[in-house]
Amino acid sequence: MAGHSKFKNIMHRKGAQDKKRAKIFSRLGREISVSVKESGPDPEKNIRLRSAITAAKSLNMPKDNIERAIKKGEGNDADSNYEEVRYEGYGPSGIAIIVDAMTNNKNRTAAEIRSIFSKHGGNLGETGSVSYNFKRLGSISLEKQLANEEDLFEFAINNGSQDFEVNEDNYVVYCDQSHLHSLNEKIINKFGSTKSTELTWISENNIKVQKESAEKLFNLLNSLEENDDVQNVSSNFEVSEEILQSLT
Secondary structure, eight states: EEEEEEEHHHSSSSSSSHHHHHHHHHHHHEEEOOOHHOSSSOTTTTTTHHHHHHHHHHHOOOOHHHHHHHHHHHHOGGGGOEEEHHHHHEGGOOOOEEEEEEEHHHHHHHHHHHHHHHHHHEEOOTTTTTGEEEEEEEEEEEEEGGGHHHHHEEEETTTTEEEEEOOSSSEEEEEEGGGHHHHHHHHHHHHHHOSSEEEEESSSSOOOOHHHHHHHHHHHHHHHHHSSTTEEEEEEEEEEEHHHHHHH
């Protein structure tokens, strides 16, 4: 089993649902605000904003939260001036990790991310130190009940997708990052609301980790995920189902 997205579905323990929900809403709120700042508050003219609002609604984010995030994006107060930043580093067993964040205080976020890496046996590197081994792709997920696997696969391929993944609950379609929001629109029009759209990093060369390293690595990845400024964490680990089961 490769990558971080599948691991996230399994590793979150019972009792963390409310915290997780608040984190997802915060993440979506920042995406909405940054989309507005980038291309304006009209979803009809701002395809990135439209995708973010669709994802927010599909996850039952309250209308008030969405409107507040749009207003933040229009405002000029320092608290709402989010910038997109990327951190790269290594975890146990030399696993490469890329952290995408949105922050209104780059110094604070950099210090927090550096501290998380060092606390869990990793180290933060320079920009570009690991990303050269990854491809930057758009990722669209939708619930399995919305589409037949073969139909979705054929539609996605015919509309420019580069890869396709099936996990326990969802289909995930990968595409060129510049086509993310237009492909998302096409999928919505054909099959119904998607769950999420995001930019992610996919590694060509995954590294297998053993149980001892896996435990340390998951603690590091979980701590990064829980940081308020972090939007997405990508890495190149691979772990067997057997090891995964023994850790959950």
